[in-house]
Amino acid sequence: MNVLIVDDDKLVRKGLMVLMPWKQFGLQVVGEAANGEAALQFLQNNDVQMLVTDLAMPVMSGIELMRTVRIRFPDIWLIVLTFHQDFEYIQESLRLGAIDYIVKTQLEKEKMEDVLARIMGRIAEETGKRPPASRFLPEENEKLQFQSGTGLVLLSLTPRQDSDWTRRLPVRPGDFMTEVEQDLWLWVQGDSDALSLQGEDLPERLQVEPDIVLIRLPDIEGFDRGEAVKWLREFRNRGLLYELEAGKRLYDISIVSEQENWPIVFEDDVREMHKRWSSLSWVNNDPVFNEWLTDLKLMRLPKERLESIFYSAVREWERTLSADTISGSRRIGSLLYWYEWEEWLRETRRSMIDLTNKSMYSGSIVDSILKAADLIAQDITLQTGLVEMAGTVHMSRSYFSQCFKDIIGKPFNEYVRDRRIAKAEELLGQTGIPIVMIAERTGYPNEKYFSRLFREQTGLTPSEYRQKQRGALSSKK
Known part of the structure; x- marks a missing residue:
């Protein structure tokens, strides 16, 4: 198969072209493009079977490119290349026909051979072409x-x-x-x-x-x-x-x-399942965990949908619990059957219980703190302060403050700030939304205050961060 790589970051394009073992899987990179329009021009004049595209690009985004390719070049296999494991973007790309996706930040954790093997395996599943050597079927x-x-x-x-x-x-x-x-x-x-x-x-x-x-x-x-x-x-x-x-x-x-x-599953069902598992309300609650596990199995989601839910959920868990890694010993991409998924979820849950119970608080206290953390994560524009949140979970201000720091690993106000900054990073890297709107969407109606705080936490202004993620800095061109 001939492959076209589309990413506005030249270093990313060159890195993928050089480092990925394309030939090992019968693939050959025949071109590169810095945006969707350039990609369409290349496709018009060249034979391409696989398109690997970034989502956030100037001129024409990856989502727009995929929509156009689906109409004009319906036989091309689409692979999404994304910086963040954002559930909404991944679901949209799958809806548009992407066969798989590559998370740039995951390439260091996964062998590149494993990534290409997974992609080619899914293409084989989709095509279902009978091998020529099948001698029993005229x-x-x-x-x-x-x-x-x-x-x-x-x-x-x-x-x-x-x-x-x-x-x-x-x-x-x-x-x-x-x-x-x-x-x-x-x-x-x-x-x-x-x-x-x-x-x-x-x-x-x-x-x-x-x-x-x-x-x-x-x-x-x-x-x-x-x-x-x-x-x-x-x-x-x-x-x-x-x-x-x-x-x-x-x-x-x-x-x-x-x-x-066979179950009929709608997009709203998938989003609801993602919302459930991204929370932590199931961690210390056996009935809820078992019920949600049963509901998830009954949906019979394809493997790539399961992966998109839990790649994103793991990121939320790690952010909430201030942990570098809390998932099971196996990588999500290596889970092939439900009994492996169930074992992985149970193992991950044990790790999360160990993390949240390290301070030896009662289960009800842990649940209250996790509920507070979930409320912030679900709506980062929420202006509820420490006192109000303590009242929401029926705890005194001082006790709530101490418990939150012990269980979550950081003070309440610091947790709220970090969640907002993380969301701002995603919006800056994945969208072209104006910075003033990103400030509002992350709970900062004052753009100047948001920009100052963002720079204090990341070392870059919002504009500089966006340029860096898009590869627009002159040092990367």
């Missing part, structure tokens, strides 16, 4: 219906180097077998009686293949082959993520039941 037979009532799906939990290993299985004349996509096979036997026996014996036969999971489809009869393959591709991206259990190798899943009960 094109003209795709519209034929299955006559057997049961099928088998074989899923490899780890990438397989031996692509022909299925040749060792007892595939008979009249059987249908195809590699639906990488590491996912569908096998339907022509003899339904033999299939039921094979279905029982197969797990034992595959003891030498411990990374293979088997899924029986008891009601595949009557489905078109192409229809079944399409359903399986979609089910892998969302359904299997939630169905698989640690250590379990054999499953029975009904296609009809899955289709009938």
Whole structure:
């Protein structure tokens, strides 16, 4: 694939071009552009299959560029390159068709090979193109219906180097077998009686293949082959993520039941889930944690939506608790199945409980302080002072002040200031909103006071900070 990189920071463009192992994944950077308009001109005259674009750029933003590319070049894969893990921007980019996103600040924590492997894996999931070596599926037979009532799906939990290993299985004349996509096979036997026996014996036969999971489809009869393959591709991206259990190798899943009960999720539902998990009200509350965990699983969000929620939520947790890192031992990008997500959330929750309970306050006191911190985080324009907030959570001023500092790690007023400055940094780096409006949106109606405070905390004026993030300083051009 030919790749175009779009970012108004020349150092970012050159860094990505030189440091990312493009060739290792069959990719080649054929061009670069400093803004959306320049990118569109390049696309008009060059063959490009993948576009990696920043969100905040002068002349034409990344969001505007994506909207245009979706119409004029609908076959191009879109990758978002962003400085901040901002939930709203990530959701908008996914809605516009982005296949994945790269957070610049995360590149130091993640191997660049892992980033490209994840992106190429998602492209493979989306295309679902059958490998040419799939010898069991003639094109003209795709519209034929299955006559057997049961099928088998074989899923490899780890990438397989031996692509022909299925040749060792007892595939008979009249059987249908195809590699639906990488590491996912569908096998339907022509003899339904033999299939039921094979279905029982197969797990034992595959003891030498411990990374293979088997899924029986008891009601595949009557489905078109192409229809079944399409359903399986979609089910892998969302359904299997939630169905698989640690250590379990054999499953029975009904296609009809899955289709009938598939949840309909709206953008407002995703935003509400993000709002829930970005708060800390679940940390010391077992019923709430378990209820929200169940609700999240029932939504069956695609992996990239889960990641966007929790990348952003982790940032909120770390800001609230003044911690450098509080997430589990595994990176979010490495979580493939729901049981891994659940284990990660439980591990992260234990870390957060340890952080908030280090001062040995009672659970009710911790909950009150976390509620106060959440109220500020949810609306940083809130002008509630220490005295008013103490009253909101039914605590005396002095006791609230001491508890807040012990549990959150900084005084109340300092916490409010830091949250506002952090939000201002995001707005300056990701949008073209005038500074006077950014001051108002971060709780500072007085622009001069906001600019002075911002410089005290960051060493730069708001304008200088925006220029630095956009690569507009002459030293970066």
